[in-house]
Amino acid sequence: MAQDTLRVMVVDEIDLRAEAVAEALRQHGYAVVGHALADDYLPSKVQEAQPDVILVDVNAPSRDTLEQITAITRDDPRPVVMFSRQQDRDVIGRAVRAGVTAYVVDGLASAPIRSIIDVAMETFQQFQALRDELQKTKASLRERKTVDRAKGILMAQRHLSEPEAYGMMRKLAMDRKRKLVEVAESIIDMAELFEPKPTASSNDGRDDADQPGSQEGPR
Amino acid sequence: MSLEPFSKLSPERPQLTLGFIPLTDCAPLVAAQEYGFFAKHGLSVRLSREPSWASLRDKIAFGLLDGAHMLAAMPLAATLGVNGVQKPMLTAMSLDLNGNAITVSGELYGQMLQADPGGLTKRPVLAGPLKRVIESRRHNGLPPLTFATVFPFSSHHYELRWWMGQAGIDPDRDVRLIIVPPPQMVERMRLGQIDGYCVGEPWNAMAVHTGLGRCLITKHELWNNSPEKVLGVTRDWAEANPNTHLALLGALLEACRWLDEPENRQRIIGLLAEPRYVNAPAEVIGMSMTGTFQYLPGEPPQRMPDFNVFYRYAATYPWRSHARWFLERMQQAGQLAHLSELPDFAEVARRVYRPELYRQAAQRLGVAAPLIDAKPEGDRAEAWVLHEATEPITMGPSLMFDGQVRSP
Numbered sequence: 140m141a142q143d144t145l146r147v148m149v150v151d152e153i154d155l156r157a158e159a160v161a162e163a164l165r166q167h168g169y170a171v172v173g174h175a176l177a178d179d180y181l182p183s184k185v186q187e188a189q190p191d192v193i194l195v196d197v198n199a200p201s202r203d204t205l206e207q208i209t210a211i212t213r214d215d216p217r218p219v220v221m222f223s224r225q226q227d228r229d230v231i232g233r234a235v236r237a238g239v240t241a242y243v244v245d246g247l248a249s250a251p252i253r254s255i256i257d258v259a260m261e262t263f264q265q266f267q268a269l270r271d272e273l274q275k276t277k278a279s280l281r282e283r284k285t286v287d288r289a290k291g292i293l294m295a296q297r298h299l300s301e302p303e304a305y306g307m308m309r310k311l312a313m314d315r316k317r318k319l320v321e322v323a324e325s326i327i328d329m330a331e332l333f334e335p336k337p338t339a340s341s342n343d344g345r346d347d348a349d350q351p352g353s354q355e356g357p358r
Numbered sequence: 359m360s361l362e363p364f365s366k367l368s369p370e371r372p373q374l375t376l377g378f379i380p381l382t383d384c385a386p387l388v389a390a391q392e393y394g395f396f397a398k399h400g401l402s403v404r405l406s407r408e409p410s411w412a413s414l415r416d417k418i419a420f421g422l423l424d425g426a427h428m429l430a431a432m433p434l435a436a437t438l439g440v441n442g443v444q445k446p447m448l449t450a451m452s453l454d455l456n457g458n459a460i461t462v463s464g465e466l467y468g469q470m471l472q473a474d475p476g477g478l479t480k481r482p483v484l485a486g487p488l489k490r491v492i493e494s495r496r497h498n499g500l501p502p503l504t505f506a507t508v509f510p511f512s513s514h515h516y517e518l519r520w521w522m523g524q525a526g527i528d529p530d531r532d533v534r535l536i537i538v539p540p541p542q543m544v545e546r547m548r549l550g551q552i553d554g555y556c557v558g559e560p561w562n563a564m565a566v567h568t569g570l571g572r573c574l575i576t577k578h579e580l581w582n583n584s585p586e587k588v589l590g591v592t593r594d595w596a597e598a599n600p601n602t603h604l605a606l607l608g609a610l611l612e613a614c615r616w617l618d619e620p621e622n623r624q625r626i627i628g629l630l631a632e633p634r635y636v637n638a639p640a641e642v643i644g645m646s647m648t649g650t651f652q653y654l655p656g657e658p659p660q661r662m663p664d665f666n667v668f669y670r671y672a673a674t675y676p677w678r679s680h681a682r683w684f685l686e687r688m689q690q691a692g693q694l695a696h697l698s699e700l701p702d703f704a705e706v707a708r709r710v711y712r713p714e715l716y717r718q719a720a721q722r723l724g725v726a727a728p729l730i731d732a733k734p735e736g737d738r739a740e741a742w743v744l745h746e747a748t749e750p751i752t753m754g755p756s757l758m759f760d761g762q763v764r765s766p
Contacts, residue, residue: 207537
């Protein structure tokens with residue numbers, strides 16, 4: 140089969156994901172000939188590994204060094220192009236949205252390349268799903284902590300039992316059509332207002348912490 | 359004809375994501391965001407710091423970004439299909455003039471000084487001393503020097519080739535030309551992987567600041583007031599969102615005008631320095647942004663008010679004569695060789711550079727706009743006045759370092 144001969148190189152800043160992509164490709168019978176981290180100097184890695192297809196994380200900072208191979212072919216007689224045939228546009232679009240992009244030696248047939256990209260996309264999407272799940276878990280853990288803290292404040296201030304404090308918060312939430320965690324937050328805010336001592340608020344794992352360049356504009 | 363005031367314009371897409379690369383000249387986007395020009399024009403914008411020009415290009419092509427500050431050659435290359443996926447793009451506005459420079463390592467500078475001491479004293483510094491070093495290295499069997507630029511389709515790449523070519527250096531044979539992302543330049547030079555580079559600020563000032571590099575020539579010296587970044591969007595996006603596009607142009611025109619005031623430059627420097635934007639020391643970003651420049655470590659900064667030009671001299675106007683220059687440079691660099699036939703450059707410039715949209719945005723704001731689409735380049739040694747405009751506009755000099763003059 141032709142796909143046995145296709146040599147794939149994987150470039151990803153997430154080591155674990157790169158391993159997973161490589162493993163999935165091997166299971167599909169492709170040869171994974173190289174693996175580079177996002178900051179590696181890619182042209183020399185490419186020269187070493189001589190891949191037919193390079194799979195790259197869309198956000199790898201060193202991607203532009205590959206663009207040179209597409210434009211300047213002095214060092215390497217085999218021109219590498221981004222997978223750019225007209226009929227493959229949909230595949231590329233979906234791949235870019237999933238966070239994968241591919242550079243391919245010119246002249247290869249589309250079909251096996253498409254299936255390589257599919258394998259990579261699937262792994263990327265699984266990772267994204269895992270990451271979303273983790274973030275959801277973190278968020279709900281944070282909510283539970285907030286509710287517990289508010290409960291503690293009510294118990295101490297109003298001399299209530301735990302079920303009583305919880306019941307009071309639930310009633311408040313239902314009456315005001317607000318979420319339980321929002322009621323809990325306002326209870327904590329009020330307590331801090333009247334007793335202003337520095338308390339360590341939980342700001343671990345903030346959702347925007349890994350996106351330094353992003354910010355919402357003024358509405 | 360009565361004009362709708364811009365506040366009444368209802369954008370089809372009021373929430374936008376715009377991409378940028380960590381460089382001093384992302385300032386118009388940052389100013390529009392932080393000083394409320396986007397909001398004033400009814401836009402809520404998320405700025406997305408992109409890790410590479412390729413990712414920025416792909417994300418625009420596939421709609422993950424609405425637009426971005428782009429290298430001026432990128433919308434041309436994407437439209438022609440010579441870079442990445444073929445996708446018609448356009449620009450209705452330039453975001454700055456000048457803004458980059460050529461820097462070499464201290465070691466290479468030392469060799470150039472030894473080879474041709476006189477060649478480094480007079481500005482603009484030409485590549486003659488570099489040619490001598492290249493020849494002596496070849497004579498001694500040493501490997502070729504390595505120079506980096508930021509992207510194959512960039513003014514940086516074309517400028518470096520132009521500067522080398524003027525002195526008889528063949529950039530394809532006599533040196534190794536590679537691509538390095540702007541924020542990695544200084545580190546690659548420190549590691550000895552590259553001997554020189556052409557990059558936008560603050561990455562020249564950074565090399566001089568750390569004592570690692572010596573700046574040889576600025577883009578302003580290569581070609582006075584030459585084009586650098588543009589606002590790039592896809593043609594599909596522009597056609598589907600005409601009001602949003604106009605609002606975006608209005609907001610960025612105001613931001614660029616705001617950046618022309620020296621006191622506003624002072625205000626923006628601290629913001630640009632933050633990790634979410636350029637992530638570099640404020641004093642390094644402040645070097646060119648306050649109108650000064652330092653070529654050599656230890657040397658006092660010189661006055662260079664036009665190192666970064668964001669608004670004056672009709673800096674924001676998308677001149678089709680600039681587009682033609684980029685297309686010719688692509689051809690000279692062999693980047694159009696894969697096309698089955700050479701495109702009509704004037705026609706490509708007309709499709710991609712859109713001064714008529716600019717004039718619409720300028721009229722809404724009541725600011726002056728040129729009425730011609732192309733101008734001569736390389737012909738003006740002094741400031742001059744453009745009369746073919748809605749009101750006369752003071753323009754800057756346009757000299758090229760090799761004395762070339764181009765007719766429109």
